Amino acid sequence: MSPLRRRLLFGVPLVLAVAGGEGFYVLLRRMRNNEYDPHALPSPLIGKRPPAFSLPGIAGMRGFANTDIAAPPRPMLVNWFASWCMPCAEEAPLLGQLAAGGLSIWGIAYEDDAKSLQAFLAQNGNPYQRLASDASGTTAINWGVYGVPETYFIDKSGIVRWRYAGALTPEIVKSTLNPLLERYS
């Protein structure tokens, strides 16, 4: 066996194992830092306008249609949530802060009823300028919503630029939402 061959026989698997280990380490570190979620799906709605819908208001608030968010004066969020959803209650204080900071947040209540919603808003605060009700969940399916909460970032031309599935966190706001707001306002 030539020395080169012997070195290759030992070196190539070693390099492969180290590279693989490094890859896994980076993956796990990014998962721990909430920078990477293996369950997250890219939304097909990115770069497009939301599909046509017209939903009634609920809990004494005005509903809205796709035409109402076709050209918002400033970038805005559409937040899908439900009173029966635990992570929705978790992200509510953060949504409240964002709304207080001047960001328009419109809500769509997913498969919910007025009474539970009113209780939810009374307890967790109401960051929404408008609140529509998708009682059947049909509009959610058309948007590709696969769970609540989900948050969509819509720019001034009514195009969806970002979708986040799960409860928003201060880290996500800092790392993703704030740069988007800067870029699109």
Added chain:
Amino acid sequence: MRRLLLLLCLLPAFALAQTMITRDGVTLTPPQEKRAEAVGGQLRCLVCQNESIEESNAKLAAQLRGIIRTQVKQGVPDKQILAYMVQRYGIFVLLKPPFLPLTWLLYAMPVLALAVGFAAFWFGRRHGNAPKPLDEAEAARLEELLRE
């Protein structure tokens, strides 16, 4: 007599009703149901990501099964039903990934692995020739070493 006649007339309807299958709020004939199951079996449930829509107990999966069955009843072709889902949830919803620029490496992998295997084999063969026979001096040295 009249009642009997009525019953007789209704008999085929009973038989038909028995063979019809109702699932997720839509009633289908057995072939339609089979088609619906085949379509649902190709789609990933997005709530519990390793199950198909047919297998899943998630509420969203039940709603999507209802949509599939309604479309099957309307005679929408399989491809169009799958496209309906892909339009909403992206290609991830398909349990079998389609051949796309994004997935070509996935499909090319067996061929690539085979090529690498052949290359390794060829490389090994070329350099793995048996050593040259020993010349006289080397043979003498070997003798000497073995004697020690």
